[in-house]
Amino acid sequence: METQSLTIDMLCDALIKDERVITDQERQLLASIFQHIKSHETPSAELEAAIAERLAGAVGNVIGQRMARVFGDAVVRRLVDTQMNTQAARVDAQEPGLPGVPMRIHPPDALPGVPMRIHPPDALPGVPMRIHPPDTTSTRKSREPLIGQQTPNGQRSVNSATIRGTQVAVFEEFLSKEELTGLIEFALAHEAHFQASRVLVPGSGTNNLDFSQRRSRVFFDLERYSTLFTQRILSYWPRIAEKLEYTPFEIAEVEPQMTASNDGDFFGKHTDSTHELSRTREITFIYFFHREPVAFTGGELRIYDTSFENGCSGASSFKGIIPQQNQIVFFPGRLVHEILPVHCPSKAFADSRFTINGWLHR
Numbered sequence: 348m349e350t351q352s353l354t355i356d357m358l359c360d361a362l363i364k365d366e367r368v369i370t371d372q373e374r375q376l377l378a379s380i381f382q383h384i385k386s387h388e389t390p391s392a393e394l395e396a397a398i399a400e401r402l403a404g405a406v407g408n409v410i411g412q413r414m415a416r417v418f419g420d421a422v423v424r425r426l427v428d429t430q431m432n433t434q435a436a437r438v439d440a441q442e443p444g445l446p447g448v449p450m451r452i453h454p455p456d457a458l459p460g461v462p463m464r465i466h467p468p469d470a471l472p473g474v475p476m477r478i479h480p481p482d483t484t485s486t487r488k489s490r491e492p493l494i495g496q497q498t499p500n501g502q503r504s505v506n507s508a509t510i511r512g513t514q515v516a517v518f519e520e521f522l523s524k525e526e527l528t529g530l531i532e533f534a535l536a537h538e539a540h541f542q543a544s545r546v547l548v549p550g551s552g553t554n555n556l557d558f559s560q561r562r563s564r565v566f567f568d569l570e571r572y573s574t575l576f577t578q579r580i581l582s583y584w585p586r587i588a589e590k591l592e593y594t595p596f597e598i599a600e601v602e603p604q605m606t607a608s609n610d611g612d613f614f615g616k617h618t619d620s621t622h623e624l625s626r627t628r629e630i631t632f633i634y635f636f637h638r639e640p641v642a643f644t645g646g647e648l649r650i651y652d653t654s655f656e657n658g659c660s661g662a663s664s665f666k667g668i669i670p671q672q673n674q675i676v677f678f679p680g681r682l683v684h685e686i687l688p689v690h691c692p693s694k695a696f697a698d699s700r701f702t703i704n705g706w707l708h709r
Contacts, residue, residue, distance in 0.1 A: 368413045370582060377406060413585075513666055515650055516590035516677040518583065521634060522575075527673050530572060531638055531701075534605060538696050541566045541607055546617070563612045563686075566605040569703070576703055577601040580632065587677050591630070596709060599627065603705040608646055609698070610691040616651070619706060620680035628706040631680040635670040635702055642698035643691040646670050651683040670700055680706060 380402065522530065541564035546557050569576075580587075580601055588595040620628035633648060648668040668676055678684070689700050 367585075369410055513652075514591055514679060514682070515666055515668075516587050517668070518586075518675050518677075519671070520673050521579065521675040522636075522673055526575065527636060530636060530703075533570075533572060534566075534607070534636075534701055535638075535697050537566060540568065541605075541696075544606065544614075559615075560617070561614045563606050563608045563614065566607075569603055569605060572605075572703070573603055576603045576634070576705075580707070587630070591677060591679065593630075596629075598707050598709075600708040601705065602628075602708060603703050606702045606704055607696065607699040608686065608689045608702075609643075609696065609700075610694045611688060612646075612686075612700075613688040614686040616683050616685045618653075618681055618683055625680075625706075627708040628680045629709045630677055630707040631682075631684070631704070632675060632677045632707065633702050633704045634675040635700070636672060637670070637699070637701055638697055639672070641672070642693055642695070643689050643700050645687055646689040646700040647687045648676065649685050649687065650678050651685075653681065653683045670702075677707075 543556055544561050544563045544565045545555060546561050581598065584598065585595060587593075619631045620626060637643070648670070649665045650668070651665040652663055654663075691698050691700070
């Protein structure tokens, strides 16, 4: 029993040092919170203990889930490796098969009726993904969203599947107060660098201004904020994948841009990844921010239930998201979505509805 206890302690020590279980930033935050509880005057020691116990329980549940995921994936991978090595040894021993027919080695069977998801070593949930620089030889020629490819009957052509508009991941307070303040100051200081938004019309291969489809201003050179959003999104990736019911994959690129929407600006119904030049855009994200007090109304994001039948998509019911300060939304890029018109009486750039929006590429 003592040996078993020692083994468990050693395993726990190893896992809690794993960034997939708890990050350095989270460790510092928790330490600060617990220190504040101890130093803050409370009516009684019992109340102080109760607060600490409740907080520890909540944190423990989250850490426990992360540890279970990491440990579970490692065990499954070890089992698969062992089984594959055993079968490979049998092949080396020339286990009898049909004459002249190569022997196929099958992975071990999963539970009946349950597909087994095996992640490659560099795509385990919680592992920071590699960020590759943009490929200048890529067929992706546009950084703009797309107007969904039109078919003869006017519907948008996409891959056969069914995705619902409720397949959305929303996170509040994405940036710290200091980061948000700095981002707002950065946006206002670069007003002159914003340019009219464009869309890529399928079949043209070029970016066009189309004010009947989209009207806003966009800015690409986000400097340090490009790195900030890339790193923050990657740290959230396991939670994003879980909420979207995705098996975590290696993110090849995080592509952010800044958009300012002022009075009358909008973006009609469209998809982000149904054109050959944007096939790798797997997930769309939109981060909302604005100057306080808010000086605009409207600008609601609508994400539609998108059905794919006979190669065509159509949108019916939707999930509406009203822009909230410091909120970020993730959803599959193939979903039909739109931005409703913004109403900004002052028409001042500083009063715009701002977003950091972009895509996670496979």
